[in-house]
Amino acid sequence: MPELPEVEIIRCGLEPLIVGQQIERVVVRTPQLRWPIPSELTRVLRGQVVHAVERRAKYLVFRLQDGNMIIHLGMSGRLRLSRGHEVPGKHDHVDIFFKNGDCLRFCDPRRFGAILWSATDPMAHPLIVKSGPEPLSAALHGDYLYERSRGRRVSVKQFIMDQRVVSGLGNIYANEALFAARIHPVTPAGRISLKKYRHLASAIKKTLRKAIAAGGTTMRDFHDESGQAGYFQLKLKVYGRSSESCLVCGHTIRQIRNGQRSTFYCPRCQR
Numbered sequence: 001m002p003e004l005p006e007v008e009i010i011r012c013g014l015e016p017l018i019v020g021q022q023i024e025r026v027v028v029r030t031p032q033l034r035w036p037i038p039s040e041l042t043r044v045l046r047g048q049v050v051h052a053v054e055r056r057a058k059y060l061v062f063r064l065q066d067g068n069m070i071i072h073l074g075m076s077g078r079l080r081l082s083r084g085h086e087v088p089g090k091h092d093h094v095d096i097f098f099k100n101g102d103c104l105r106f107c108d109p110r111r112f113g114a115i116l117w118s119a120t121d122p123m124a125h126p127l128i129v130k131s132g133p134e135p136l137s138a139a140l141h142g143d144y145l146y147e148r149s150r151g152r153r154v155s156v157k158q159f160i161m162d163q164r165v166v167s168g169l170g171n172i173y174a175n176e177a178l179f180a181a182r183i184h185p186v187t188p189a190g191r192i193s194l195k196k197y198r199h200l201a202s203a204i205k206k207t208l209r210k211a212i213a214a215g216g217t218t219m220r221d222f223h224d225e226s227g228q229a230g231y232f233q234l235k236l237k238v239y240g241r242s243s244e245s246c247l248v249c250g251h252t253i254r255q256i257r258n259g260q261r262s263t264f265y266c267p268r269c270q271r
């Protein structure tokens, strides 16, 4: 599932290639994604110039001359920019053709993604407005996490994965950030000290920045590439390393379920 870094990498890759470009036409093959694609989309997009590609949480916001297109990749969504017309595959649901000959294609085998339209402020869209602070912004800091978590019995891992608390943080990077901050993932959120939350806030930022930087190295080939940002570039320290040795202390990494999500931690480093 694409997490914040993957979405940010896609944004960085797309922006220079489509800002300033004019949309010629739009083909919707499968309107039924997580929510139906608005029926007016093909009509309203036609002729519009892309002014900016922004990201809020895991939403891509395409700022157009007149209105905004919002894309969420869901579980398996991909965006690919290709030259000219290629025969669409089974899961290629939407094509956006630009006047310069490029085509932005939305592919989503599991169809949990979404393409939405917002004529007014996209940041006030019901799906976006409740998103918590951007983890890479100054709004996310230890004091915020500490105050927000008082009285909460939920595990710290579930707490930081709550999109209203921190936006865009998913399972992989939550595991990695807790390891970096040396916090046991199932500790009740309300029992963690301010000092530890300060470590955690900085670990979240570092983990995400590293992931974005690693993904950035694949960006040169965004054009005519799959557009799918990979986790393979990033060396994960705990996620997916069940029964392997901790890279810090050598103890065996343990895997448990927490909040129905796979949770990995080092019992010696994270207490």
Ligand SMILES: [Zn+2]
Binding pocket: 246, 247, 248, 249, 250, 251, 266, 267, 268, 269, 270
């Ligand atoms: Zn360890």
